[in-house]
Amino acid sequence: MARIKKIGVFTSGGDAPGMNACIRAVVRTAIHDGLEVVGIRQGYQGMLESNFWDMSARDVGNIIHIGGTILKTARCLEFKTPEGTKKAYDNLRSYGIDALVAIGGDGTANGASRLSLTHGIPVMCIPGTIDNDLYGSDFTLGFDTATNTVIEAIDKIRDTAASHNRLFFIEVMGRDSGCIALRAGIAGGSEAVLLPERDTAIDELIEKLSSHANNHKSSSIVIVAEGDKNGGAYHVAERVKEKFDFYDSKVTILGHLQRGGSPSSFDRVLASRLGFAAVRALLNGKDRQMVGLRGNAIVLTPLEEALHFSHFKLEDDLLEMINVLSI
Template sequence: MKRIGVFTSGGDAPGMNACIRAVVRAAVFNNLEVYGIKRGYSGMIKGEIFRMESSSVSNIVQRGGTILKSARSMEFMTKEGRQKAYEQLQEFGIEALIAIGGEGTFTGAKVFFEEFGIPTVGAPGTIDNDLYGTDYTIGYDTAVNTALDAIDKIRDTADSHDRVFFIEVMGRDSGYIAIPCAIGGGAETVMIPGTETTVDSIIKTIRSGWERSKTSSIIILSEGEIEGGATQVAARVKEQIPNMDGRVTILGHVQRGGAPSAFDRLLASQLGIACVEGLLEGRHNVMAGIINSKVEFTPFEQASKTKKLLSPIYTEMVKMLSV
């Protein structure tokens, strides 16, 4: 193996640049030529491919986003689109790929290998932390801290005006961002998919707080909650508690941006190196992850399809700490 390609795909996450940097420098260290592919599978199809050297990744470890850009490609979901991508890789002599992304990225890489034999090792780049086979995904720690910083500020204004704030965080249907934000942010309760927290239980929590002379409350909701988003839940609570002074804050994409935390920089660097070493060991269709502080490789299908369960201990902690 002489030439490899690296790309980022799907939603961006803080730490992706640190991972790109680690891939490029680990490749150079191992006497491999490395090529950057812009805009994920879309750029692969269009031939947005360029040679990268060690200097190409100078001064990016602290930057959020991804210098390789990201995009979602409907064309790559077709056999014709994948054929075009393969032809472009052949044009540049690229023999293997490192994909930094999430479930959709890895699913595409698996199909690509089955059809054209291009091996791929993946690094889990998503703020949702919902991939099986790693304790943490790149960008998760930064996203939690970004959300928590916002929640701390909202707590100040909630207390000043005796208000109830319904704060919606990202995380798809995993709840991995919502739970640490609820515990670290001192929320009265949290709504995440797969738990028994209902609108009725929120109403009970707010009224119980008032009985204890609590004048403000913070309610954290994960964006994938089946009861609805923060706006819908707040409206339903207001119907039952007309005198509640409620506000809704949807943190949204602010959680994806910003400089990565020290933890994410270290994690991304470790996983980027692991991806290069995985390819050199002959691995393919696997995701590099960290489990109990050790690098482990998990098949793409297992990483994408196996449900990563959230410990019920954390929801119990929220209840206990909110009394």
């Protein structure tokens, strides 16, 4: 294998806090180690349009604390065709890019894997998504920040909930994953959490809320994961209201608020470690790996394995604690 001289870095899929810190780490590690580094704007779309940016160490100054991604992201259907993948590869090669660091979720990793398998360009994938739904890393980039954003919202809502004897339903992100909902439910001291990974009957929820009311709780907060099978916070609230009108009830949909914000220390450190490790892995001849955090160590997992296995990450003790700690 020829020595790598110029690497490309890009973000793709939904943006997540910490992506900028990760781009910074990739760029500076590469330059420190004697490589050139090219930012690819708008992910796979940018590859098709040769939307390239020769980056210097100064270009990533003062971005470690900023949410979003300076390289932007986009969805790109054309890249998924064999012709699109070929065109992206040709554009990369003609610009001299001989290895890639991809930051994003499973769609991003799938695309990178295909590019490497079909055309032989080495790729490292960094799990960047607030959903925490990837195998290969205990935590994905942005998950900690998003969870902090949710609990700050819960803390604010609790102020007003407690002043009015109110019942609040708060819908949080995570697609098919209940990770944000479960952690935020525990950390927010909520009374119940509805998760995509577990069926919760509305009757069961009502029974629980009734027992809280009897227990002299002045207000209750229910976290609803967007992937919950009961159909979202508005729908759950409607059905609870039919049978249980002890409290006034309100719904909040946090929405894209959860994707933004300055990354937490945890996410900035994670982003820096993953970006640093990705460049070093490429220099060590690795290919098609997911760079992740296991315990407190950075580990590589083959992309095939990372994309094959499911990512069930709900901790058993947390699931039990939801009921125990909300008595």
